[in-house]
Amino acid sequence: MQRLPGFRDFYPEPLPTSDVWSADARTWIFSRWRETARRYGFREYDGPPLEPLELFTLKSGEEIVGQLYNFTDKGEREVAMRPEMTPTLARLVSDAQRHYKKPFKWFAIPQLFRYEKQQKGRLREHFQFNADIIGESNPGIDAELIALVIDSLRATGLTADDFVIRLSSRNAWQQFFEQAGGKPENAYAFYQAVDKLEREQPDVSAKKFADVGVQIDSVNQFIESGQPTEELQSVIEQLTARGLGEFVKIDYHIIRGLAYYTGVVFEAFDRKGEFRAIAGGGRYDNLVKLISGGKVDLPAIGFGMGDVVLTNLLQERGKLPEFTAGIDVYMLIEDESLRGESLKVIQQLRESGKAIEFSTGPLKSDKQFKRALELKSKFMVRVEKSADGALVCRCKNLQTRDEKTVPATELETWASGW
């Protein structure tokens, strides 16, 4: 009985085989994301992983259905497992926007699903850190969101040597296209051609541009110029004021494929260019209106950062911590008549926040000791009865091999100093 292709099993470390993922690393990455979001004043939200199919086709058209896990449920509803979070966010926002002060700074860590061909760094499910700021249009907001992208990656130990944010502007490209005499009905095809420019053969790209009336040379020239628009200049200045200037560069190769972006767009890449984009996002000032059926009209900017590419990158760069059970004390029970007293001490230590392991049944001392070492426990403690009948705890530091004897009543106080 195997798991479905493109889906992952997450195991505790050390991992049993190379085709499974680390649950410890996942929890650690999520906590880095959540902690960074907190420092930026972002609040968490979530929606159902199963939504009405229409929520997704409304935004992306019927062609998205071919890539979805969609079906008819037992109540004859057309439903789909969510392929992205933005439509759900737009639904939540349009339902509740009157109750919150604007701008909202919201984040979520949904699992997303796409039925598509598996490739390196691309499975059929992934978790995605989604953060959005809704209800504010000044460029300070763009800088704030991009700073969150940067600090979320820095929180995992990555530095300016490891990644860079390639910053661009849909507005700049729109202006370029208009000045080149492009027709509005060809704008989307033009954006798509720019999006694929880096990955396609020059003659394929040249033909695509020619088809929408643009010379590929002028496109390349515009990219090479790298002149920041006023809007991008402001973003860069604000990031520089924060001390984050080295993490961004203007790069007009970036345009984001999707139709709905409206202003600043960006993608985060590893500096060596070995991986797919680590994160991507941008302004989508018209999307909330579209999804709310015109009910609510709010400017917005957001990004998504998947767990697959990030985990691969952290692994490759040796930035992932080694995870263990984090056991503080292995309680050695040699004398079964002291099991009750040992359990009492175990409970007290756990209540004081320590992680404790022990053998729940009789086991030879050497096997208990071996287990303590396997678990990389910091201490081994044994409850003993001293000559006067008082209970004492013999504590051994398993790194230094130092030993210390503490009255059982004082163990908790002593443990608080570890």
Add this chain to the structure above:
Amino acid sequence: MQRLPGFRDFYPEPLPTSDVWSADARTWIFSRWRETARRYGFREYDGPPLEPLELFTLKSGEEIVGQLYNFTDKGEREVAMRPEMTPTLARLVSDAQRHYKKPFKWFAIPQLFRYEKQQKGRLREHFQFNADIIGESNPGIDAELIALVIDSLRATGLTADDFVIRLSSRNAWQQFFEQAGGKPENAYAFYQAVDKLEREQPDVSAKKFADVGVQIDSVNQFIESGQPTEELQSVIEQLTARGLGEFVKIDYHIIRGLAYYTGVVFEAFDRKGEFRAIAGGGRYDNLVKLISGGKVDLPAIGFGMGDVVLTNLLQERGKLPEFTAGIDVYMLIEDESLRGESLKVIQQLRESGKAIEFSTGPLKSDKQFKRALELKSKFMVRVEKSADGALVCRCKNLQTRDEKTVPATELETWASGW
């Protein structure tokens, strides 16, 4: 565009409407679960939310399909959104058991899905804290797992006045049934009748028992006797040694409906009996063998604790904290020429772990002050240039209204003392 019935939207607090759930409370409950599991030496795992349909029918029979979100995927695979975690766990364990030391103590917090009639405390999805100990059969393990149930609930602020673990034994019931002359082929029907005894009319129950050759009076007598088996006695003694005796009682009403339980079984209930079971579990020594197709044979005990009943109970008992954005500093920017310097201070404070909010664009001072109060920020800080050109931070404690002026270079040190 509405969410599907039986699914939930999770919003940041304060909640906009009464039909949505708190994302903050959810994250808090998950962190209480995860933290308690850590203290008990449990490791996290997870599997795909979508699995081959057969994984679930193998354990529960074809009749479960009527309650599943199942469909045929685009690769012609019969698949289902997971209704429970145990089959996935058994799959993971049978694939990797050679690589881990036994017993495994593993937990997960999966979202589970069932297409069934909605009732109070029962939706079509919920999150469930699942913890299992696999590969060990001594009764000390049962006590260890039940202690985890107790401490997971205590970690949310519930006390012995709020909940109790009703402890029972499938073995005891099996013995009772055999001594009453019941035939093995009727055992499952008998267990089902015991399981429903509390919720059905006495004459309905009496008939069910008569059908399998048992007198309802003898059943009631056995329940009233409440005599612990040796196995249960050991569990109670070990919980008592830990100081957790007041959280459990023998109660043979509990038997757990599912076919696969084999020994100790238990359910956690609120003391007032107002809610459905908060958690439930027991021994299932034969299930890993069944699901692994005989490949792996390991004893096991586990429980599940859902988020819906627990959240309702915590809410009802006033045990849920009030959640805010947890802002430490609202940075007041009155002088736009100092925005760059203010951004630098914001970045430094965030890097030291503080949560900072500010207006990304020009805004009247009184509106910024109002926003700081709405956010319940602890401090408001304003960067100023003193007469000698040095930057100072004017800090106002928004609870006490105390003010203090600190050189900008010293703000971080000062903040570390908050």
